[in-house]
Amino acid sequence: MSRTLIETVAALRVARAAWRQRQDESRDVESFPARDAVARIVETLATALYPRRLGGFRGTAEAEDSFVAERLTLALADLEREVAAELGYWQAEARSSFDPDQAGMIVRLFAATLAEVRQLVDSDVxxxxxxxxxxxxxDEILLCYPGALASLHHRIAHQLHQLGAPIVARLISELANARTGIDIHPGATIGSGFFIDHGTGVVIGETAIVGNRVRLYQHVTLGARSAPGDTRDGGRPRHDRHPIVEDDVVIYAGATILGRVTIGARSTIGGNVWLLDDVPPDSVVVQPEARRLDRAAGATLRDVLVETAD
Structure with a gap:
């Protein structure tokens, strides 16, 4: 090896040692679920949920059931392996050993939710x-719209998060984020008929609750406010800290809603609005309307700024 390479390897060894000294080495990091494997699982599950549109199946109804069964057998077997890996990662923190069938039980319970997952994605489409x-x-929406792709991933991830596989669930949500720019934490609870239009830059936090028939546009944030002193697990906030959005709410592009506030049913939140407080039902919240300057009369932006300051 060249001297430069030898020095680089040595510097990386020092960096690794410093990192590991600060971390909990009792965890089995080699058990961490594999991102590529989780991606294949989601793709296979999608073909089972939508055998004709996403699975490319062509044939009779009886043959379709066989196709779905084959896809599910592959996906669920792989999923059980990745869930088992996650349980191995968490084992050091558990009060007792996980049951040998824990991963299998999680996967069986997850399989029982797939009809509901399909119905929710249908409602979003x-x-x-x-x-x-x-x-x-x-069909165009299911195949082409980033909001539909994000919804499909979230509906799967949320069930796994609820059943006790948060790392696998988070990997699924991040796969969608990488492809669409839509970041939905798998812990977020989202009702039926959910529509994200355009979608890039949408962020929905872990404890957010979104009602039925809610519509979001690009760059909407349902985020948290920092809460100094109200923490656990080494200083990380873990309380319910994200917004509640009730039924039939529309939130336009660029709006930022932070904290455990409630946006009342049937309300409309305009673009670029910054909200830290509750909004009653049937409200319309907007920014001041833009002003047109009359350049012919000599008006300038400086005049408007001085007027605003006064």
Whole structure:
């Protein structure tokens, strides 16, 4: 090896040692679920949920059931392996050893939710078709819309998060984030008929609760406010700290809603609004309307700023 390479390897060894000294080495880091494996699982599950549109299946109804069974057998077996890896990662923190069938039980309970997952994704696709005049068919939405892709991932991830596989669930949500720019924590609770239009930059936090038939546009944040002194687990906030958005709310592009506030049903939140307080039902919250300057009369931006300051 060259001297430069030898020095680089040595410097990396020092960096690793410093990191490991600060971390909990009791965890089995080699058991951490594999991102590539989780990606294949989600892809296979998607073909089981939508065998014709996402799985490319062509055939009779009886053959379709066989196709779905085959896809599920592959996906669930792989999922059990990754959930078992996650349990191995957490074992050092558990009060007692996990049951040998813990991973299998989680996967069986997850499989029982797949019909509900399919129905929720269908409701999201329907909402997008009704809400977007540019959409020509529900198939276009399912195959092309980033909001539909993010919804499919979230509906799967949320079930696994609830059942006790938070790392696998988080990997699934981050796969969607990487592809769409939509960041939904798998812990977030989202009702039916959820529509994210355009989507890039949308962020929905872990403890957010979103009602039915809610519509979000790009760059909306349902985030948390920092809460000094109200923490646990080494100083990280773990309380319910994200917004509650009730049924039939529309939130336009760039709006930022922070903290455990409630946006009342049927309200509309305008673009670029910054909200830290509750909003009653049937409200409309907007920024001041933009002003047009009359350049012919000599008006300048400086005049407006001075007027605002006064």
């Amino acid at each position: 329907d909402a997008a078709f009704l809400g977007d005049p540019a959409a020509r068919s529900v």
